[in-house]
Structures are given as C-alpha cells and as structure tokens.
Amino acid sequence: MPVERRDEGNLVFGYLDTASADLSGASDTVLVRARAGDEGYAADMRPSRFGALSGCDISGEQEIRVMPRPSPAAPRPGHLLGLLVSGRGELEQDGRLAALTPGDFVLYTGARPFRLELGSSHRYFVLSLDSGTAGQLASADGAVTANSALPRSPSGRVLAAVLGELAERAQGFGPLARRDMGEHVSAILRTLLRETSLSGPAPSTGGAGVLERILGYVDERLADDLSPGVIAAAHHISVRHLHALFRESGTTVGDHVRRRRLERIRRDLLDPALAHLPAYALAARSGLGEASHFSRVFRAEFGLSPRALRAQTGEGLGAGMD
Structure with a gap:
C-alpha cells in the first residue's frame, strides 16, 4: 500500500488502481487523516x-477521515461502491450525509469532494465501478450519492447481501468466478439505479401477473419482432393496455425491450465461449x-x-465495432 506522508495527512494510492506505480498517475489517490493526532x-x-x-x-484500527x-x-x-463490513462510519457528499452501520453500502464519486469517516477497528470493502455502470450512475448522481435509503430498498438489500458475501469470500474465487461475481454486482446495481429513477407507482395487483408473463415472453424472444402490437396480440390484450402496464412500472415497452436486448448482448460479449463471435x-x-444503430x-x-x-x-477481440 503506497503511502506518502504530507503535512496535511497521508496520501494513499494504488489500492484500487494497482497498475499505477507512482502518485502522479494514480486515479485513486485519497488523503487520509488519523483522528488521534499527527500519526x-x-x-x-x-x-x-x-x-x-x-x-x-x-x-484498520485507527479512527480516520478520508477525502479525495x-x-x-x-x-x-x-464512481465507487463501499460496504462497511464492521465498525462505524459515515459518508458526506453532494449535501447529503449517510450514516453507516455494518452491512450498509454507499455510492459516491472521487471526482467531487467527499468526506468518509471510519471509526476505530473498522473494515471497509470498496469497489471501483466499470465504465458502463458508472455512466448510468452519473446520470442519476443527484439521487444516489451518499443516499442512506438505497440499502433499505428491495434491490439494495440484495446488493448488500451479495457485497457482504463477496467481501468475506473474495480470496477463495478463481479468475472466472471473480469475473462472474463482478458481473453480478454490476447487474444488481444497475437494477437498483433503474428502480431509483422510477417515478410511477407499482403495477396494480391484477396487472402484475400479466406483466410478469410479458416480461418472460420478451426475454425468451429477444431476436424476434417485439413491437407493441405483436406483444399485445400474444397476450390477448390491447396495445393501449400494454402501454398502461409498462407506464405504471415507470418505463415504456420500447425502452424495456431495448434495455433487455442490450443487457443480453453485454452478457454475451463477456462470455468466453462466445469470444470468437464479433459484436x-x-x-x-x-x-x-x-x-x-447498435453501436x-x-x-x-x-x-x-x-x-x-x-x-x-x-x-480484447479484434473483431467487433466501436
């Protein structure tokens, strides 16, 4: 762990950006101040x-303050995703303050000021996000950074559980399993971000069963014609009713189909068994x-x-598209 002592504290880098051998090129540099004095x-x-x-x-055993x-x-x-495994802490960014207890996670970015406090005898697990998920997070930054409500949402609870298991068992995974675990975390986080951005009410009880069948139908036929007319006819409902079901869920038919197709393609791009196929x-x-259009x-x-x-x-395949 590279550390450089400065008058203002300790510059720490290379804990995420492990490829950077010096301070000037590291993208993960933070200033860490021990609260007990000049130590x-x-x-x-x-x-x-x-x-x-x-x-x-x-x-760590020290009570510390961390700033970018x-x-x-x-x-x-x-963008970063941090889980407090043990101890106590809090994160402040974008005018919000999130108190952290064991099992809580928090989202934040190193591109803007933040303050992370960790108490004595703490354990903190942090992940830097992939570009795709970070891009989605950036579009929702105002709602999710230092948001203490996220771990309490349904998807947030699932994500917290997965992060906790990942922190405990990270060293036991092989290379392929590690990559798969990263994909799982990213997928759950993207689901959480989409839920956070929805403004509409949940579907009515009567429509939920129909919508579930439609969602399964879409996933099974991503290569087929999935226009609203085709989907509605397959489920014996009107196109107007179809649009209403998706509108109650905070999205549209077209946006859902497009997103599911892109997520399937993203998964396939990362599948070693499909590495011989161009994008x-x-x-x-x-x-x-x-x-x-796809690109x-x-x-x-x-x-x-x-x-x-x-x-x-x-x-890193040569075949594909930019």
Whole structure:
C-alpha cells in the first residue's frame, strides 16, 4: 500500500488502481487523516479484481477521515461502491450525509469532494465501478450519492447481501468466478439505479401477473419482432393496455425491450465461449441487427463501445465495432 506522508495527512494510492506505480498517475489517490493526532496511517489492504471491477478490503484500527486528492495528471476518478463490513462510519457528499452501520453500502464519486469517516477497528470493502455502470450512475448522481435509503430498498438489500458475501469470500474465487461475481454486482446495481429513477407507482395487483408473463415472453424472444402490437396480440390484450402496464412500472415497452436486448448482448460479449463471435453477430442474434444503430445505443446505455467493454475485461477481440 503506497503511502506518502504530507503535512496535511497521508496520501494513499494504488489500492484500487494497482497498475499505477507512482502518485502522479494514480486515479485513486485519497488523503487520509488519523483522528488521534499527527500519526502515520497504517492498514491492512487486500486488493482484488472482479472482471471490470477493482476492489480492496481495508481493515484498520485507527479512527480516520478520508477525502479525495486526485492528481491533475491522473485519469479522472471514477464512481465507487463501499460496504462497511464492521465498525462505524459515515459518508458526506453532494449535501447529503449517510450514516453507516455494518452491512450498509454507499455510492459516491472521487471526482467531487467527499468526506468518509471510519471509526476505530473498522473494515471497509470498496469497489471501483466499470465504465458502463458508472455512466448510468452519473446520470442519476443527484439521487444516489451518499443516499442512506438505497440499502433499505428491495434491490439494495440484495446488493448488500451479495457485497457482504463477496467481501468475506473474495480470496477463495478463481479468475472466472471473480469475473462472474463482478458481473453480478454490476447487474444488481444497475437494477437498483433503474428502480431509483422510477417515478410511477407499482403495477396494480391484477396487472402484475400479466406483466410478469410479458416480461418472460420478451426475454425468451429477444431476436424476434417485439413491437407493441405483436406483444399485445400474444397476450390477448390491447396495445393501449400494454402501454398502461409498462407506464405504471415507470418505463415504456420500447425502452424495456431495448434495455433487455442490450443487457443480453453485454452478457454475451463477456462470455468466453462466445469470444470468437464479433459484436455485430451477437447484436443480430439479440434483435439489434443494424450495426450503426447498435453501436450508438450500446454506448449510450453503458458508456463505452462493445470493443472497449471486451478490452476492459481482458477479452480484447479484434473483431467487433466501436
């Protein structure tokens, strides 16, 4: 764990951005101040990698305050997902203060000021998010950074449980399992972000069963014609009723179909068994056959191109599209 003592505190880097050998190029630099006075900072840090996600399990006995100190020469700091495994803490960012108890997670970004307080005898598990999920988080920043309500939502409870297990068992996973775990965390987090952005009420009880059948129908036929007329006819309802069911869930038929197709393509791009197939072939078999359109909507949804996604996770295929 590289640490540089300064008058203002201790500059710590390389715990997430492990490829950076010096302070000037590290994107994860933070200023850590021990609350007990002018003493150095010491902690047990165990970095790990979960596909596109970098993680670090941090255990310390000091009461500390952490603030971002990015180097102007380093890449822009990204978004972070932190879980308090033990001890106590709080995070302040964007005018919100989230108190943390064991099992709570919090979202924040190193690109803006934050203050993370961790009490004595703490253990904190932090992940840097992949570009696609971070892009989705950026669009919802005002609602989710330092938001203490997120771990209490249905998807938030699932995410907290997964993060807790990941922190405890990270060192026991092999390379493929690590990558899969990273994908699972990203998928649950994206679901949580979508739920957070919804403003409409939950579907009525009567419509929920119909909607569940429609959602399953869509997932099973992503390569087929999934226009509203086709979906409505297959379930013996009117197109107007179909639109109303999705509107009550806070989305539209077209947006849901597009998102499910893109998520299937994203999963396929990261599947080693499909590494021989170019991105446009994976897109075509999930119903997005027009190359220019697919590339544009994929980048808009995940914040990077299909080729960049594969390169980010080590697949790095030459075939594909930007």
